[in-house]
Amino acid sequence: MLSADSSAAEGYRQLRQSLAAAPRHEVVPELQELSVGIRLRVLEMIEQAGLGHIGGDFSVTDILVTLFGAVLDVDPEHPDALGRDRFILSKGHSAAALYATLAHCGYFSSEELATFTAPYSPLNGHPNRREVPGVETNTGPLGHGLPVAVGCAVGARLRGDDSRTVVVLGDGELQEGSNWEAAMTAGHQRLERLYAVVDRNRLQQGARTEETVGLDPLTAKWASFGWEVREADGHDHSALLDVFAPSTTGKPVAIVAHTVKGKGVSFIEDRAEWHHKVPDPQQARAAREELTR
Secondary structure, X not given: OOOOOHHHHHHHHHHHHHHHHOOHHHHHHHHHHHHHHHHHHXXXXXXXXXXXXXXXXXXXHHHHHHHHHHOOOOOOOOOOOOOOOEEEEOOHHHHHHHHHHHHHHOOXXXXXXXXXXXXXXXXXXXXXXXXXXXOOOOOOOOOOHHHHHHHHHXXXXXXXXXXXXXXXXXXXXXXXXXXXXHHHHXXXXXXXXXXXXXXXXXXXXXXXXXXXXXXXXXXXXXXXXXXXXXXXXXXXXXXXXXXXXXXXXXXXXXXXXXXXXXXXXXXXXXXXXXXXXXXXXXXXXXXXXXXXX
16 A cells, blocks of 8 residues: 655645635636646656556546545545545546546655556556555446445445545446446435536547437436536536535535546547547647647
């Protein structure tokens, strides 16, 4: 198991404290800048490793940054604290974005990111809870994250604590029936401290979601399962902060975050072939230039 980077963790605590006290117009630029840094680090990781899911990583980055930067109650130096909020990345193939975010927060040294997917590295292509602090459950086979998150939310209720459980799902992943069994259970149990975030980029491996198995009307589906449903631009940090407000109905909260796969790099954006593709050196240089404009 990797161990915390105390210096980075202290920097993260200071950042959270400053953002908590700052007005929204100061918080958002900080989160935007952090998102650029995470995307640059992911690009570096994937280029060095020679594999990865850059499209989905860039799609989910702003959601991860908003959660860890300003929403979740977590402590990188005490990742197993009982009353912590739980975060689950059900779309585990976007592990690079999660690793880069966790390292920035101090869950482990950022130097470890250079080992992404290397033989025997704890940072393999899908998150492993036995190796990486901050990872609540192993994900990779799709359709597992939400069922586990429901269990976490039930456990928190039984303990009597007010921790939140947040799970991020890919939209193509919703074609797995296990998600809807879990959604039905959560709605029945009225797990109001549970948040399911759908990274709605409308692409999955090799095709568009609506060409494969149509999901729309997606908000109506979640509502019919007993969830309070919200929508947001998944790249607008201010809008994301708003949708993570407490449930107003006593129901679990489903957030449909409208995103662009490959966000931030024009030749990657909204292109199915970049689900699992590595930029060549020229493309990587062009991507860096776009991200840092």
